Amino acid sequence: xxxxxxxxxxxxxxxxxxxxxxxxxxxxxxxxxxxxxxxxxxxxxxxxxxxxxxxxxxxxxxxxxxxxxxxxxxxxxxxxxxxxxxxxxxxxxxxxxxxxxxxx
Amino acid sequence: xxxxxxxxxxxxxxxxxxxxxxxxxxxxxxxxxxxxxxxxxxxxxxxxxxxxxxxxxxxxxxxxxxxxxxxxxxxxxxxxxxxxxxxxxxxxxxxxxxxxxxxxxxxxxxxxxxxxxxxxxxxxxxxxxxxxxxxxxxxxxxxxxxxxxxxxxxxxxxxxxxxxxxxxxxxxxxxxxxxxxxxxxxxxxxxxxxxxxxxxxxxxxxxxxxxxxxxxxxxxxxxxxxxxxxxxxxxxxxxxxxxxxxxxxxxxxxxxxxxxxxxxxxxxxxxxxxxxxxxxxxxxxxxxxxxxxxxxxxxxxxxxxxxxxxxxxxxxxxxxxxxxxxxxxxxxxxxxxxxxxxxxxxxxxxxxxxxxxxxxxxxxxxxxxxxxxxxxxxxxxxxxxxxxxxxxxxxxxxx
Numbered sequence: 001x002x003x004x005x006x007x008x009x010x011x012x013x014x015x016x017x018x019x020x021x022x023x024x025x026x027x028x029x030x031x032x033x034x035x036x037x038x039x040x041x042x043x044x045x046x047x048x049x050x051x052x053x054x055x056x057x058x059x060x061x062x063x064x065x066x067x068x069x070x071x072x073x074x075x076x077x078x079x080x081x082x083x084x085x086x087x088x089x090x091x092x093x094x095x096x097x098x099x100x101x102x103x104x
Numbered sequence: 105x106x107x108x109x110x111x112x113x114x115x116x117x118x119x120x121x122x123x124x125x126x127x128x129x130x131x132x133x134x135x136x137x138x139x140x141x142x143x144x145x146x147x148x149x150x151x152x153x154x155x156x157x158x159x160x161x162x163x164x165x166x167x168x169x170x171x172x173x174x175x176x177x178x179x180x181x182x183x184x185x186x187x188x189x190x191x192x193x194x195x196x197x198x199x200x201x202x203x204x205x206x207x208x209x210x211x212x213x214x215x216x217x218x219x220x221x222x223x224x225x226x227x228x229x230x231x232x233x234x235x236x237x238x239x240x241x242x243x244x245x246x247x248x249x250x251x252x253x254x255x256x257x258x259x260x261x262x263x264x265x266x267x268x269x270x271x272x273x274x275x276x277x278x279x280x281x282x283x284x285x286x287x288x289x290x291x292x293x294x295x296x297x298x299x300x301x302x303x304x305x306x307x308x309x310x311x312x313x314x315x316x317x318x319x320x321x322x323x324x325x326x327x328x329x330x331x332x333x334x335x336x337x338x339x340x341x342x343x344x345x346x347x348x349x350x351x352x353x354x355x356x357x358x359x360x361x362x363x364x365x366x367x368x369x370x371x372x373x374x375x376x377x378x379x380x381x382x383x384x385x386x387x388x389x390x391x392x393x394x395x396x397x398x399x400x401x402x403x404x405x406x407x408x409x410x411x412x413x414x415x416x417x418x419x420x421x422x423x424x425x426x427x428x429x430x431x432x433x434x435x436x437x438x439x440x441x442x443x444x445x446x447x448x449x450x451x452x453x454x455x456x457x458x459x460x461x462x463x464x465x466x467x468x469x470x471x472x473x474x475x476x477x478x479x480x481x482x483x484x485x486x487x488x489x490x491x492x493x494x495x496x497x498x499x500x501x502x503x
Contacts, residue, residue, distance in 0.1 A: 016498070048148075051466070054466035054469050054470065055466075055469060055470065055473075056469070056470045056473045056474065058498075063473060065466035065470065065473075066415060066469065081122070081123075081391060081395075082119075082391065084163070084167070
């Protein structure tokens with residue numbers, strides 16, 4: 001079953017940045033891209049379980065804060081070693097200045 | 105070019121093998137692994153996860169198959185014959201190469217006065233297995249050496265409720281790798297966790313269950329670990345007549361004195377455009393030099409000029425260092441909140457040279473990464489903007 005979950009306010013994430021969002025026993029990373037869109041991926045890096053919300057966002061790339069693996073956070077695609085497994089991604093939408101994510 | 109051989113299947117050698125394929129090389133790749141099994145990452149050996157897991161494979165075995173990388177494990181190279189461009193292996197086989205990468209890493213220095221070989225050391229998966237198995241039944245441990253490996257291991261052993269004494273010959277922990285302010289904070293964290301430090305120590309001898317100091321004190325030690333640094337593995341290269349010093353000497357493109365042979369990772373002493381001849385012992389360098397050497401073997405000529413970067417995790421603390429912090433530089437410190445700080449090292453003309461961050465978890469990671477990009481750019485950020493936490497480093501980078 002998929003459900004829209006209220007994650008945070010639009011103003012909670014600076015442009016070209018990322019925050020952590022925990023829901024039940026899962027953790028996500030929510031991104032605000034330089035062109036003002038919002039994206040959501042799994043929170044933990046696929047290499048070692050390091051949370052990506054501590055990593056640096058440059059353009060459309062999130063870099064793991066520990067081992068510098070990179071992902072395109074729009075598609076979840078692994079872009080640089082040591083990561084080789086893509087991140088899961090989740091649809092987002094904005095309603096009344098709130099960011100919602102579609103979680104299954 | 106038909107065949108490339110890589111001696112050493114640590115993070116550097118394995119990364120080089122995959123990078124060769126990623127960059128279009130279609131010939132044979134032989135990755136020669138002195139250890140048994142699938143190549144693994146070394147950092148977790150001194151930082152097991154919360155389940156005590158310390159083995160993480162660099163890649164699953166199917167990935168070697170898929171990339172057509174021939175992984176030869178549990179076999180040593182006994183010699184390199186440069187006249188016929190071939191390797192002689194301990195299983196009596198001979199491998200020809202068109203290009204060769206030596207990524208043999210380093211070996212822990214033996215503690216000199218240890219006739220009964222009481223001290224364990226930590227470099228391989230087997231070493232880690234021995235230490236953590238011994239730790240299960242130990243009430244106390246002595247670690248010789250207050251470097252990163254010794255301190256990380258101390259934090260891990262305290263987590264298992266083992267009494268830990270760290271014996272260090274120097275007057276302070278972490279030597280030149282970590283500046284005093286951050287080293288002091290890390291030592292204080294260890295002391296609050298119950299670790300005892302003995303600095304300026306003179307060890308008389310090691311015996312089973314005991315470390316005897318010259319002043320007569322005898323430290324009970326059901327587990328003794330020596331963590332006094334490593335020496336680069338250069339024997340094969342020396343025997344083959346390659347130029348060596350503190351490591352296998354290479355050019356800025358990681359070529360040795362034989363243009364068919366390259367060296368990378370902990371064993372390589374390379375010519376860095378910024379620092380001159382240096383040898384680095386850190387994980388990211390191993391990966392990045394593996395990639396650089398792969399490109400160089402395929403004819404690339406980009407010099408290796410990445411900045412040194414390393415991290416350490418101890419208790420809840422995360423340390424990250426980029427560049428080479430020089431105490432003679434001007435040091436400005438930014439408070440990132442929640443007990444996280446980042447210190448910037450700028451030369452007299454304002455050029456940013458290095459940054460050191462210490463905080464809980466990965467709190468300093470973003471800013472250290474941005475500092476790295478500022479250093480690479482040759483930026484001269486005003487000192488007032490470095491100390492001011494409201495100034496976004498990303499904006500400084502783009503200004």
